[in-house]
Amino acid sequence: xxxxxxxxxxxNEEAEYKLIxxxxxxxxxxxxxxxxxxxEPDDFYTLKGKLLFTAIASLVEKGKPLDxxxxxxNLKASKGLDEVGGMAGIFSVxxxxxxxxQALYCAKLVAEKSKLRSLIRGCRVAVEQAESESAESxxxxxxxxxxxxxxxxxxxxxxxxxxxAEEILEDIQKMQDGTFNPDxxxxxxxxxxxxxxxxxxxxxxxxxxxxxxxxGKSALALFIxxxxxxxxxxxxxxxxxxxxxxxxMKRMIQTVSGINVRNIQDGVASPEQEERFKAVTRESSELPxxxxxxxxxxxxxxxxxxxxxxxxxxxxxxxxxxxxxPFNGKKMGKAxxxxxxxxxxxxxxxxxxxxxxxxxxxxxxxxxxxxxRLYDLKDSGDIENDADIVLLMYPSKGDxxxxxxHDSHGPYTELIYNVAKNREGQRDVGGLFKFYHCTGRFx
Numbered sequence: 001x002x003x004x005x006x007x008x009x010x011x012n013e014e015a016e017y018k019l020i021x022x023x024x025x026x027x028x029x030x031x032x033x034x035x036x037x038x039x040e041p042d043d044f045y046t047l048k049g050k051l052l053f054t055a056i057a058s059l060v061e062k063g064k065p066l067d068x069x070x071x072x073x074n075l076k077a078s079k080g081l082d083e084v085g086g087m088a089g090i091f092s093v094x095x096x097x098x099x100x101x102q103a104l105y106c107a108k109l110v111a112e113k114s115k116l117r118s119l120i121r122g123c124r125v126a127v128e129q130a131e132s133e134s135a136e137s138x139x140x141x142x143x144x145x146x147x148x149x150x151x152x153x154x155x156x157x158x159x160x161x162x163x164x165a166e167e168i169l170e171d172i173q174k175m176q177d178g179t180f181n182p183d184x185x186x187x188x189x190x191x192x193x194x195x196x197x198x199x200x201x202x203x204x205x206x207x208x209x210x211x212x213x214x215x216g217k218s219a220l221a222l223f224i225x226x227x228x229x230x231x232x233x234x235x236x237x238x239x240x241x242x243x244x245x246x247x248x249m250k251r252m253i254q255t256v257s258g259i260n261v262r263n264i265q266d267g268v269a270s271p272e273q274e275e276r277f278k279a280v281t282r283e284s285s286e287l288p289x290x291x292x293x294x295x296x297x298x299x300x301x302x303x304x305x306x307x308x309x310x311x312x313x314x315x316x317x318x319x320x321x322x323x324x325x326p327f328n329g330k331k332m333g334k335a336x337x338x339x340x341x342x343x344x345x346x347x348x349x350x351x352x353x354x355x356x357x358x359x360x361x362x363x364x365x366x367x368x369x370x371x372x373r374l375y376d377l378k379d380s381g382d383i384e385n386d387a388d389i390v391l392l393m394y395p396s397k398g399d400x401x402x403x404x405x406h407d408s409h410g411p412y413t414e415l416i417y418n419v420a421k422n423r424e425g426q427r428d429v430g431g432l433f434k435f436y437h438c439t440g441r442f443x
Contacts, residue, residue, distance in 0.1 A: 009045065009116075009117045009120060010113045010116040010117055010120075011045030011046070011113050011117070012109055012110065012113055013045070013046055013049070014096070015105075015106040015109040015110050015113075016044050016045065016046055016049035016106075016110055017048075017049060017093045017096045018096045018097050018102055018103075018106045019035065019039070019049075019053075019102075019103060019106035019107055019110055020049060020052045020053055020056065020093055020096075021093055021094050021095070021096040021097035022035075022097045022099075022100045022102055022103035022106065023035070023053075023056050023066065023103070024056070024066050024067070024068075024071070024094055025094075025097055025099075025100050026100060027065060027066050027067055028066065029060050029066065030100075031100045031103045032056060032057070032060055032066070033060075034103060034104065034107075035103050035104065035106075035107035036057070036060075038104075038107040038108060038111050039053075039107050039110050039111050039114070040053075041053050041054040041057065042114070043110055043111055043113075043114035044110065044114075045113065045114075045117070047083060048083065048084045048085070048089065048093075051075065051078075051080040051083055051084055052071070052075075052084055052090075052093060054078075054080075055071055055074040055075050055078070055080070056071070058074055058078075059071065059074055068087070068090050068091065068094065071090055072087055072090060075090075115151045118147070118151050119147075119148065119151060121147075122143075122144055122147030122148060123144070125143075125144075125147075126140050126143065126144040126147075129143075138296070138300065138303075139296055139300070141303060142296070142297075142299045142300040142302075142303040143299065145299075145302075145303050145306065146299045146302070146303070149351070182198060182199065182200070182202070183202065183203045183353075184198045184199060184200030184201060184202045184203070184355070185200055185201045185224075185228050185232070185234055185315060185316045185355040186199065186200040186201075186227075186228065186231075186232060187200060187201070187224045187227070187228075188224065188227035188228065188231055188232075189224070189442065191431050192391075192417070192419075195419050195422065195425060195426060195429050195430070196389060196419070196422065196424070196425050197422060197423065197424020197425030198424055198425075200355075201316075201355035201356075201357070201389065202355065202388075202424070203315070203349075203353045203354060203355055204349050204350045204353055204354070204355075205349060205355055205356070205388040205389065205423075205424075206345060206346050206349050206356045206357075206358055206386060206387050206388050206389070207355070207356070207357050207358070207387070207388065207389040207390075207391060208322075208358045208359075208360050208377075208383060208384075208386075208387035208389070208390045208391070209221060209357060209358070209359050209360070209391045209393070210359070210360045210361065210362050210372065210376075210377055210390065210391070210392055210393075211362065211372070211392065211393035211394060211415075212362055212372070212394060212395075213361075214400065215393050215394060215395070215413075215415060215435075216393070216413070216415065216435040216437070216440075216442075217321075217359050217393060218240075218242070218243070218320050218321075218359065219251070219255075219435065219437075219440040219442075220393070220433075220435075220442060221318050221320060221357050221359055222238075222248070222251055222252055222255065222318075222440060223255055223440060223441065223442050224357065225238060225289070225316060225318050225357070226252050226255055226256060226287075228316055229287045229288055229289060230256070230287065233288065234288070234315050234316050235288035235290070235308075235312050235313045235314045235315055235316070236288060236289050236290070236314065236315075236316045236317070236318065237290045237291070237292070237304075237305055237308045237312075237314045237316070237317045237318070238289060238290070238291045238292075238317075238318045238320070239291075239292050239293075239295065239301060239304075239305075239317070239318065239319045239320065240291060240292075240293055240318075240320045241293065241294075241295075241320065241321070241324035241325070242320065242321075242324070243293075243320075244293060245291050245293060248291060249284065251440050252284060252289075252440075253277065253280050253281050253284050254438075254439050254440055255439060255440040255441055256280050256283075256284060257276055257277050257280040257439075258439050258441065259273050259276060259277050259280075259439070260438040260439055261277070262438075264277060288312065288313075290308050290312055290314065292304050295325060295326065296326060297325070297326050297327060297328070298325055298327065298340065298341040298344040298345065299344070301319070301325060301344075301345075301348075302344060302345075302348045305317050305348060305352060305354070306348075306352060309352045309354060314354065315354055315355065316354065316355050316356075316357070317348075317349075317354055317355070317356045317357070318356075318357045318359075319345065319356065319357070319358050319359065320359045321358070321359035321360060321361065322338065322341060322342065322345075322358055322359065322360045322361075322383065323338065323360065323361050323378065323379060325341045327340060327341060334379055335379055338379040338382070338383070339382035339383075342358075342382045342383050342385075342386045343382065343386055345358055345386070346386040346387075358387070360377055360378065360383055361377075361378040361379075362376045362377060362378055362392075363376055363377070363378045363379075370394075370398035371394060371416075372392045372393070372394045372418075373392070373420070374390060374392075374420050374421065376392075377390075384421060387421060388421075388422075388423040388424070389419065389421060389422055389423065390419070390420045390421035390422075391417060391418070391419055391420070392417065392418045392420050393415045393416065393417045393418075393433070394415065394416055395413065395414070395415060395416070396414040396415060396416045396432060397414070400413060403415070405434070407434075409434075409436055409441075409443070410436055410438050410439070411436070411437065411438065412434040412435055412436045412437070412443075413434075413435045413437065414432055414433070414434060414435075415432065415433040415434075415435050416430060416431075416432060416433075417430045417431060417432070417433055418430035
């Protein structure tokens with residue numbers, strides 16, 4: 001006989017009640033402090049368990065005693081006393097535990113069941129969207145990946161520094177042996193690398209590069225990426241929302257060859273220059289560069305980056321630029337949307353253990369001023385907060401015309417660069433760049 005019994009989501013009611021009882025057993029906060037980094041109220045499946053754990057958290061926050069009377073008064077004030085079965089319900093739960101040693105096991109069990117329910121919910125939503133064809137496959141995949149990554153992996157050993165301490169000791173030994181190879185992406189601009197605390201952009205760090213329009217921030221990002229690929233063989237992902245793939249490659253080839261493709265187009269390039277340009281084009285096709293020119297939102301960007309890290313070993317991601325990453329304008333304003341994207345990009349750098357160069361605009365006031373400052377970053381102060389390094393560029397003499405020059409390498413604009421934020425090194429240090437527009441090179 002076939003029955004249509006509805007299967008309940010994963011949960012363990014006994015473990016939930018034992019956990020709450022353990023928190024109340026000794027009347028102090030020690031057990032709660034131990035388990036609160038593993039579980040939170042929403043991890044409880046039963047309404048009774050969720051209400052009781054929420055009340056315990058509230059009592060701890062207010063510094064009140066953990067006992068039946070305090071718990072009853074708290075639940076009464078929040079209108080949850082009847083939901084837990086009154087005072088009799090509280091006492092029945094308190095009888096579940098005999099020793100606080102059960103708390104850790106129960107907390108892990110409750111957290112694990114909660115993670116399973118979260119995975120089921122995310123997968124069901126994805127299946128429903130796919131079956132109804134209400135969203136594109138790429139959007140469904142990005143959303144599902146994001147839901148999976150949200151499943152908390154926090155454990156009791158999360159705060160241990162043992163592994164990090166051992167890694168530092170290993171690094172010191174390698175430094176002494178002369179074999180140390182830091183996990184950084186060098187800009188290969190000696191003066192700039194020297195200012196950065198890790199002599200480059202470390203894995204997990206975000207370098208935000210901001211400058212007025214036409215100051216060459218895209219060119220500098222491409223210059224750094226090209227150097228990293230050619231000199232250090234660093235696999236790189238380049239998200240460009242202004243340039244198509246062909247134009248991006250053309251700029252990169254100009255930078256490597258030192259030859260402006262316009263000279264070939266106008267017929268003024270020498271046969272040697274033409275051959276060099278062709279040779280560099282063939283060489284550039286072998287570089288570990290992967291580009292994307294369209295994302296639907298920050299989650300999609302993260303999903304694409306994760307795929308490239310997993311499949312291609314990408315260590316550097318360039319995003320050109322922050323304000324062009326789409327967000328849901330119906331749910332949040334521009335400042336809130338930009339802040340959300342900035343947070344997700346920083347989290348992406350940490351989660352994937354990669355270096356990120358994030359290009360950003362400056363506001364109109366900053367673009368008009370003779371010197372760019374941190375507060376001139378456009379749309380959100382969170383851009384500064386999320387960045388590990390903020391590199392600002394602007395014309396050396398206050399405007400472009402006055403800052404132009406010419407030398408044996410061709411016309412250039414003299415730019416001031418300033419390391420305005422430097423989490424691991426000295427801040428408000430910098431110097432001068434010569435930006436050669438025709439080739440995209442910096443000196």
